[in-house]
Structures are given as structure tokens and as C-alpha cells.
Amino acid sequence: MLAGLSPARRRVVLTLLALVAVAAVVLVVAVASRSSAPEAGPVSQERPGPVLLVPGYGGATGSVQGLADALRAAGRDATVVGLPGDGTGDLNASADALGRAVDAALARTGASSVDVVGYSAGGIIARLWVADGHAQVVRRVLTLGSPHHGTSLADLAGDVAPGQCPLGCQQMASDSDLLTDLNRADETPEGPTWVSIWTTQDETVTPPDSARLAGALNLPVQSVCADARVGHGDLPRNPLVQQMVLTELAAGDPVPLGPEDCARLSG
Numbered sequence: 001m002l003a004g005l006s007p008a009r010r011r012v013v014l015t016l017l018a019l020v021a022v023a024a025v026v027l028v029v030a031v032a033s034r035s036s037a038p039e040a041g042p043v044s045q046e047r048p049g050p051v052l053l054v055p056g057y058g059g060a061t062g063s064v065q066g067l068a069d070a071l072r073a074a075g076r077d078a079t080v081v082g083l084p085g086d087g088t089g090d091l092n093a094s095a096d097a098l099g100r101a102v103d104a105a106l107a108r109t110g111a112s113s114v115d116v117v118g119y120s121a122g123g124i125i126a127r128l129w130v131a132d133g134h135a136q137v138v139r140r141v142l143t144l145g146s147p148h149h150g151t152s153l154a155d156l157a158g159d160v161a162p163g164q165c166p167l168g169c170q171q172m173a174s175d176s177d178l179l180t181d182l183n184r185a186d187e188t189p190e191g192p193t194w195v196s197i198w199t200t201q202d203e204t205v206t207p208p209d210s211a212r213l214a215g216a217l218n219l220p221v222q223s224v225c226a227d228a229r230v231g232h233g234d235l236p237r238n239p240l241v242q243q244m245v246l247t248e249l250a251a252g253d254p255v256p257l258g259p260e261d262c263a264r265l266s267g
Helices: 008-037 061-073 091-109 121-137 151-161 175-181 239-248 259-266
Strands: 051-054 078-080 115-117 138-143 195-198 217-220
Touching: 051 061, 051 091, 051 121, 061 078, 061 115, 061 151, 061 239, 078 138, 091 115, 091 121, 115 121, 121 138, 121 175, 138 239, 195 239, 239 259
Parallel strands: 051 078, 051 115, 115 138, 138 195, 195 217
Antiparallel strands: none
């Protein structure tokens, strides 16, 4: 076939065949490297990095400012994440904002991982971001009163006043596509360790144990101090809860807490 071509055309054909051969070799090497690369293991628990705090529905950063101050007083680098718009929109867009804040914190500090604290809807935002391929840069995810399996208030709002229930509200309904997808497989994917703290007196996340997260260390506040009076809005600013958060964000694995710790943590 090549013999019947002019010398110029023969050179063109040979050049094209060589390029195709090189491209095939590069593709084979890339596929082999990807298939043989070992999977990343769990993130080291011994070196806590910066803490990113994600506020709840509505995005009010003041709701977690007191907790950020407590973390800084304890020597931690703490950043409150600003949510896009009025904080009631798509939780996926808020997860993107968290991702940008994480990138900035890692670049600024030189750390290899972060801790993420998500209050209320902020816990769902944290889970969305981790599930989107970021499990290997998070040491610990701690959620505070997060409606991981929805809240009946969002269910009611969607049924009775759908015009007053923006997308972020709709996504916290117990049967929302977002929560269904998020909870379909592993609720706590490998990489970070997971802690969920909530109050049995929650009047916003109903039922309160919607905050229970499969595979996490689950800590109702009242399992530590049975007589603690803590509502949903109190969680980030309550001194007992703040001490629980500081304990659970320390170096090492999450620590089971119980009544024997009540006096120490609430003193």
C-alpha cells in the first residue's frame, strides 16, 4: 500500500502512524498506572490542622462565631465559612464554597488536612463536600444538630407553604433526592473520622435523632450531662457543647464521652 504512494505522501502517512503508536503507548501506561496505584488510606488522626466551621441554614456566621473563638482560644486555627447568597439556596453550591475555603486554609497553613465542623445544615454541606471526592484531605468531620435524615419542619414547609421553602429547605426534607442520594451508601466514607453531637431537646431538627449518623461517634449532649438544657440554637454557643467539640477535635481518635465526663466538661 505504501509502495504506491509518492515519497512525500509516504512520509506523511508514516508520521501519522508513529503519532498514533505513541498515543496508544501513553494511554496504556496511564491506564496501567491508574489501576495499579494503591488506594489512599485513612487520614492521620495525630496532626490536627485548621478547622473550618460551616454555619446552618440561612448562613448566619454569627451562629458559630462563639465556637470559633473558643477554638482559637485553645490554640486552633479556625475559619468560619461564608455561604453563597442568603444561605438558603442549593446546598451543593454551599459545599463548593466550603471547598474553596478548605483550599485557602491548606495553602495558608501548609497543613495536609483539615477538620470540618458543620452546624445544622452545615453538617450536610460538609458531608456533600467530603462525598464529592475530598475524603483524603479531612481528618475529622464533626456535625452539630444536623438533620442527616431530614427534619419534619422542612417536610411541613414543603407541603403547607412551598413558596416559603427555598431549595435549601427542600433539600432537608426527609424524602429529598439530595438526602436519599447522600444516605444511599456509606454515610461516613473512609478518610476522615466522624462525630455527630446533638441535643434530645432539639426543636428544629425533628425528630432529634435524625442527627444520628451511621458509622460516626454519636453523642447526644444529654448522654454526657443528663440534665443539660440545650436547644438547637444553643448548640454552637453552649459551654458544655463547646468543650465536647474541643475534646472531639483533639489529636487522636474520637473519644467516647459519658456521665463521668459531665463535671469536667461543664465546670
